[in-house]
Amino acid sequence: MISGASFFPAPVSFQEAGMIRALIIFVMLAGLAMPAHAAEIAPPPPDLSSLRAKAEAGEAAFQAYFGYLYLNGSAGLPQDYEQAFKWYHKAADQGYVAAQYNLGILYDEGLGVTQSHEAGYFWLTLAAQASGKQDYAERRDRAGFTLSLAQTDELKKRAASWKPVKVMQIAPPESSSVAKPAAPVAKVMAPGVPVPWFKVPPAVQKTVNDHVGAGSMIGKVDRAIEDGVVVYRAQINKPGDSTDLVRVSAGGKLIGISKMAQ
Secondary structure, three states: OOOOOOOOOOOOOOOOOOHHHHHHHHHHHOOOOOOOOOOOOOOOOOOOHHHHHHHHOOOHHHHHHHHHHHHHOOOOOOOOHHHHHHHHHHHHHOOOHHHHHHHHHHHHHOOOOOOOHHHHHHHHHHHHHHHOOHHHHHHHHHHOOOOOHHHHHHHHHHHHHOOOOOOOOOOOOHHHOOOOOOOOOOOOOOOOEEOOHHHOOHHHHHHHHHOOOOOOEEEEEEEEEEOOEEEEEEEEEEOOOEEEEEEEEOOOOEEEEEEOOO
16 A cells, blocks of 8 residues: 555656656547546547557567556556556666656555565665656655665665666567657546545645635545656535645645546
């Protein structure tokens, strides 16, 4: 289970403006529309066979993309942490930074793999040093809370000498060739896991309470991974039957407030 102090800063907002985001847009343009609310009905998912062929051929960006899909249960695929771990690991081994970040979180949280704070710290260290991102470094430090100074020093030494695996690219059949779009144009809403209010981190509770307003009540709260970052989403039931969705990072930072469809 994802702990309150972690998964998924926004980074992938898993934040990376690179290939995974572009691939998500490709799928959306190909016909995918993730419903933000249960009342909406999504169209049939796209054919992922050509994308999977590229992932199986060793292309790290596509491997990371399938990690994202399985992590969130998107594009007609089930939410499967073991499959997410498998695909993120393949991409991370090749030095794909976003995959290294999310792989570190999977290890640290014990999602799809036996929990290991050491392995989580190692992969998050690689992602932090390669990206230079402060939020990556902060997430790495949270993974190291239970580790000794000697342990973290040794893991940093290992990370400093780590080299990516060189994978021989196996060209998929020509019929499965897929162009990689260049720029993202939209984002999908990741499915969330319901969280009881008493298990919501205090920093998140404070931010949500600060935006409740007079006459409003806190409704359902869930936790999701958006762009590789843990995000808490609280429904605020307001007078007049309107509902706001307050999105807050695991550290308590307000990400945004939006109106929910009725």
